[in-house]
Amino acid sequence: MDLGNVGILGNPVPKRSHGAVSHLALDIGGSLIKLVYFSRNSEYSMKDKEEKSSNESLLVSSGEKNYPLIEGSLHFAKFETSKINDCLEFIQRNQLHLSGCERLGDTASDKCIIKATGGGAYKFADLFKEKLGICLDKEDEMDCLVAGANFLLKAVHQEAFTYMDGQKEFVQIDHHDLYPYLLVNIGSGVSMIKVDGDGKFERVSGTNVGGGTFWGLGRLLTKCKNFDELLELSHQGNNRVIDMLVGDIYGGMDYTKIGLTSTTIASSFGKAISDNKELEDYKPEDISRSLLRMISNNIGQISYLNALRFGLKRIFFGGFFIRGHAYTMDTISVAVNFWSKGDAKALFLRHEGFLGALGAFVSYEKHGFNDSMVHQLVHQSPISSSHGGYKIHGSQNGELKDNESIECSVYAS
Ligand code: ADP
Numbered sequence: 020m021d022l023g024n025v026g027i028l029g030n031p032v033p034k035r036s037h038g039a040v041s042h043l044a045l046d047i048g049g050s051l052i053k054l055v056y057f058s059r060n061s062e063y064s065m066k067d068k069e070e071k072s073s074n075e076s077l078l079v080s081s082g083e084k085n086y087p088l089i090e091g092s093l094h095f096a097k098f099e100t101s102k103i104n105d106c107l108e109f110i111q112r113n114q115l116h117l118s119g120c121e122r123l124g125d126t127a128s129d130k131c132i133i134k135a136t137g138g139g140a141y142k143f144a145d146l147f148k149e150k151l152g153i154c155l156d157k158e159d160e161m162d163c164l165v166a167g168a169n170f171l172l173k174a175v176h177q178e179a180f181t182y183m184d185g186q187k188e189f190v191q192i193d194h195h196d197l198y199p200y201l202l203v204n205i206g207s208g209v210s211m212i213k214v215d216g217d218g219k220f221e222r223v224s225g226t227n228v229g230g231g232t233f234w235g236l237g238r239l240l241t242k243c244k245n246f247d248e249l250l251e252l253s254h255q256g257n258n259r260v261i262d263m264l265v266g267d268i269y270g271g272m273d274y275t276k277i278g279l280t281s282t283t284i285a286s287s288f289g290k291a292i293s294d295n296k297e298l299e300d301y302k303p304e305d306i307s308r309s310l311l312r313m314i315s316n317n318i319g320q321i322s323y324l325n326a327l328r329f330g331l332k333r334i335f336f337g338g339f340f341i342r343g344h345a346y347t348m349d350t351i352s353v354a355v356n357f358w359s360k361g362d363a364k365a366l367f368l369r370h371e372g373f374l375g376a377l378g379a380f381v382s383y384e385k386h387g388f389n390d391s392m393v394h395q396l397v398h399q400s401p402i403s404s405s406h407g408g409y410k411i412h413g414s415q416n417g418e419l420k421d422n423e424s425i426e427c428s429v430y431a432s
Pocket of ligand 1: 234
């Protein structure tokens with residue numbers, strides 16, 4: 020199957036040759052629908068059956084069992100939830116939902132089951148049934164976020180990184196020293212989850228001032244037509260035009276006694292009180308930057324306070340609000356660093372927005388679907404093989420392109 024040239028949120032799916040698709044999983048959130056699915060390499064599928072029985076080197080042992088190694092790609096895609104029909108059409112056009120039917124060995128439409136998480140798995144269940152004839156098998160949202168994060172941190176080489184002063188540094192995670200950590204998922208709203216192990220976690224906090232607030236308020240204040248435009252605007256903006264700084268209050272001086280420089284923001288949007296200006300008098304780019312800074316800084320600070328509550332040193336940030344955006348990550352890192360006095364670290368994830376969808380994806384295994392079961396992803400590149408991850412296609416600087424695919428191998432039973 021070739022998914023080339025299918026436009027999603029303005030980004031074409033990379034052209035690539037596909038074999039059988041399996042394990043479509045969905046995360047239907049308040050703002051975005053995320054899709055993850057696996058496709059076998061078509062060349063491999065042809066040889067698959069013979070090699071399964073004849074080629075020992077393609078068998079991998081796990082516990083008591085031997086599993087054949089299947090090569091293919093993990094695919095990622097996203098759609099705006101408000102444009103759910105585009106998502107349904109994409110699934111239909113590429114027959115992604117049929118993987119759920121095949122797995123049960125029954126093509127009757129009422130037996131097609133697809134794993135789904137997020138509130139939309141409930142809200143849109145009837146729509147999926149009506150338009151595609153599939154039943155959404157609902158997985159808990161928090162379970163999936165944690166399962167997705169644990170999966171990424173254990174299985175993917177160069178997944179986590181720090182970002183400070185424009186410098187990105189990948190962090191090698193020791194699997195035996197992963198827990199406990201704080202997972203902060205910044206979607207429409209924000210969840211803060213203390214993770215102690217596989218399936219062992221507690222949602223310890225959250226905030227309603229999140230990605231939805233940035234986009235919603237930003238849209239009202241700037242008249243931007245889409246999220247990327249608003250984010251792009253923030254690049255050119257200057258928040259000091261709108262934010263009230265310590266220096267504005269102290270006549271240009273620092274407040275050294277408590278460690279505040281003159282450029283520290285004392286009050287986000289505070290200058291608008293005394294400027295005697297109307298909304299139209301401010302540049303949209305300055306508004307966007309100030310808003311982004313306010314929300315990112317606030318989330319960074321609340322996250323750190325929660326890490327402090329439980330003595331956690333590592334905070335992993337996910338969710339599509341981040342979008343790998345330099346200013347967002349920098350602001351969050353500075354907030355964590357400032358309040359912890361350098362003690363705690365903000366870490367970001369390359370597949371930030373797909374935690375829930377990946378959690379739903381790996382839940383196929385949990386529920387014991389045995390045909391083409393994903394047991395464990397393994398790397399196939401000789402370079403990455405020593406790191407216990409799998410090979411990522413795309414740019415070498417670690418940026419994940421929209422709807423990028425990952426080439427990988429899985430054990431299958
Ligand atoms: P949810 O599951 O709540 O939809 P996500 O992790 O998908 O959460 O993040 C949603 C947030 O991501 C939005 O509130 C917005 O801040 C941001 N975002 C990033 N890209 C887009 C986009 N193309 N359209 C809308 N929001 C986007």
